Amino acid sequence: MKLATTLLGTAIALTMTAGAALAEWPEKPIQILIPWPAPNDPSTLVATAVAPVMSESLGVPVKVVNKPGGGAVLGAAELAQARPDGYTLGLVSVGPMITQVARGKTPYTLDDFQALGLVWASPFSMAARADAPYSNLQELAEYAADNEVRLAHWGIGAVPTLIAMNYADKAGFEWQETAYDQLNPLLVDQGDADVITYSTTGLTDYIEAGQMKLLAAMVPDRLPAFPDVPNVAEQGYGPAFSVWFGAFVPDGTDPEIVTKLSEALYAAMEDPEVQKVIENVGVVPETDGPEAAEARMQEELQTFSALMTKLGIME
Known part of the structure; x- marks a missing residue:
């Protein structure tokens, strides 16, 4: 009986302590x-x-x-x-x-x-240099059939990378890909990579300056800032995850x-x-x-x- 009473008392004390701590949060x-x-x-x-x-x-x-x-x-x-x-x-x-x-x-x-x-x-996108010989995913797939295409990305497990890899699988080619801890559009602008998966916001200045162009939006819907750019799904290369x-x-x-x-x-x-x-x-x-x-x-x-x-x- 004493044990049961002790356990009950302990449970009540713990409940009161937790309640008091919550009442004081945040402090x-x-x-x-x-x-x-x-x-x-x-x-x-x-x-x-x-x-x-x-x-x-x-x-x-x-x-x-x-x-x-x-x-x-x-x-x-x-x-x-x-x-x-x-x-x-x-x-x-x-x-x-x-x-x-x-x-x-x-x-x-x-x-x-x-x-x-x-x-x-x-809102992520797939982008290339403005003078690249392709302007959408179909044209890129045709180019990649006979040419090496270097992809710069955050890492294999990153969602934009998975979207890009799923696209390449459906298009019938393999990227020459490299993950970067410090990914930057300059990698494409300066010729170290051909295509990049990157936040559209971070690409905007390069696009407006005529240095880069968007190949596809990596969003379920069109990009508000670039409504003329179709997403991956619209171009027929798999779902575009959020x-x-x-x-x-x-x-x-x-x-x-x-x-x-x-x-x-x-x-x-x-x-x-x-x-x-x-x-x-x-x-x-x-x-x-x-x-x-x-x-x-x-x-x-x-x-x-x-x-x-x-x-x-x-x-």
Whole structure:
């Protein structure tokens, strides 16, 4: 009887302690971890605009911290290992969160995270030099039948790379491909590569200067800034997946804190000044909340695993 009473008392004490901790949250700065380098990174730019708005609503400082490396895997791993106390959240994309996990290239799994929701998608494109002898995917396929074509990309597990590799498989050729930690349109502009998969926003200046051109949009719909450029699917070379970005906390974070953080983040994104930054950066807002994001991630884990198996890049 004493043991039962003791156990009951312990359970009540733990519940009261957890409740008190939640009531006090937040009481110290919150960190938004970004697993990419800061210069010109869309996530960093938007998060930097979001942080002060979240800070005002939550009543504590909100800081943006960049932890790049390993194609964003290092930063995602740090997020997975952080204390699940609601003081560390991260913005991570579909590549390190889904495709690299499927390939077994990460020290974490989806079970190590809790989604706050998806926040935006990055409009990626496939681009070449303006004087390249091809202007769309069909013309590129015809050229590649007799010529070597060098592809610059972020890495094999990156979604834009998978889209490009799936296209080449359907078109009947193989890229001469190289992954770059510091991918830059200059690789194509200066002749080190023939084609690049890159954020359309980062390509815009080169296109407007007449140095590069878009071959295909890597988005489900047309690009608002380049409505005349058809996407991969429209050109008949497989689906164009969304390169989404989501907000996550370590698994084990109190569900009420998850809800409060998610609500604060989405509310901040509706701020007029943040909306201006989102428009200028060129990302497309996503609205999948925690449950919808979790379901979508599980579905895409299966989809991309099947695609990578088909392409022969699963180990």
